[in-house]
Amino acid sequence: QVQLVESGGGLVQAGGSLRLSCAASGRTFSIYVMGWFRQAPGKEREFVAGITWSGGTPYYSDSVKGRFAISKDIAKNTVYLQMNTLKPEDTAVYYCAAIRGYDSRRVSDYDYWGQGTQVTVSS
Numbered sequence: 385q386v387q388l389v390e391s392g393g394g395l396v397q398a399g400g401s402l403r404l405s406c407a408a409s410g411r412t413f414s415i416y417v418m419g420w421f422r423q424a425p426g427k428e429r430e431f432v433a434g435i436t437w438s439g440g441t442p443y444y445s446d447s448v449k450g451r452f453a454i455s456k457d458i459a460k461n462t463v464y465l466q467m468n469t470l471k472p473e474d475t476a477v478y479y480c481a482a483i484r485g486y487d488s489r490r491v492s493d494y495d496y497w498g499q500g501t502q503v504t505v506s507s
Contacts, residue, residue, distance in 0.1 A: 385496070386415060386482050387408070387409045387410045387496075388407070388496055389499070390478065390479070390498040390499065390500060390501040391406075391501060392405050392501060393478060393503045395506065396470055396503075397505070398470060398506065398507050400470050401466070401468045401469075402467045402470065403464055403467070404465040405463075405464055406420075406463045406464070406465075406480030406498060407460070407461060408461045408462070408482065409461065415482045416436065416483055416486060417435065417436050417437060417483045417486070417487055418434065418456065418480065418481070418482050419434040419435075419482070419483065419488075420433045420434070420454060421479045421491060421494075422476035422478045422479065423476055423479070423500075424475060427476075429491050430491075432444070432445055432478070433452055433453075433454040433465060434489065435456055435463065436487070437456070442454045442455075443489075447473075448467075448474075451467065452465060452467050452468070453468075463480065465478070467503070470503075472507045473505075475503060476503060477500040477501065477502050477503075478502075479497055479498055479500045480497070480498040481496060482494065482496040483495055483496075
């Protein structure tokens with residue numbers, strides 16, 4: 385099992401920045417990709433960004449490309465999501481997730497999930 389704990393959410397004005405963190409514990413050696421997803425009220429959970437645990441190029445949804453950056457610190461078993469130029473439409477609960485076997489942007493493919501952290505962007 386892998387446990388994921390997010391932190392760093394909060395309230396920010398449009399145009400501002402936040403950095404989310406996700407600390408992984410447990411069988412972290414089994415992780416292939418770490419991803420960030422988000423879910424706004426009344427909407428489905430959607431992919432935001434992903435990064436291969438052992439290397440590789442990060443990848444993003446079109447809605448956040450150029451504004452968000454995913455990174456990792458293997459020594460700390462932590463993945464980050466730097467969010468810049470935030471917009472009100474970025475308001476959502478942000479979830480960290482891990483997948484064991486392959487790259488994916490699909491919610492259903494991910495094996496482990498954190499509890500989520502709220503990000504609210506005011507206009």
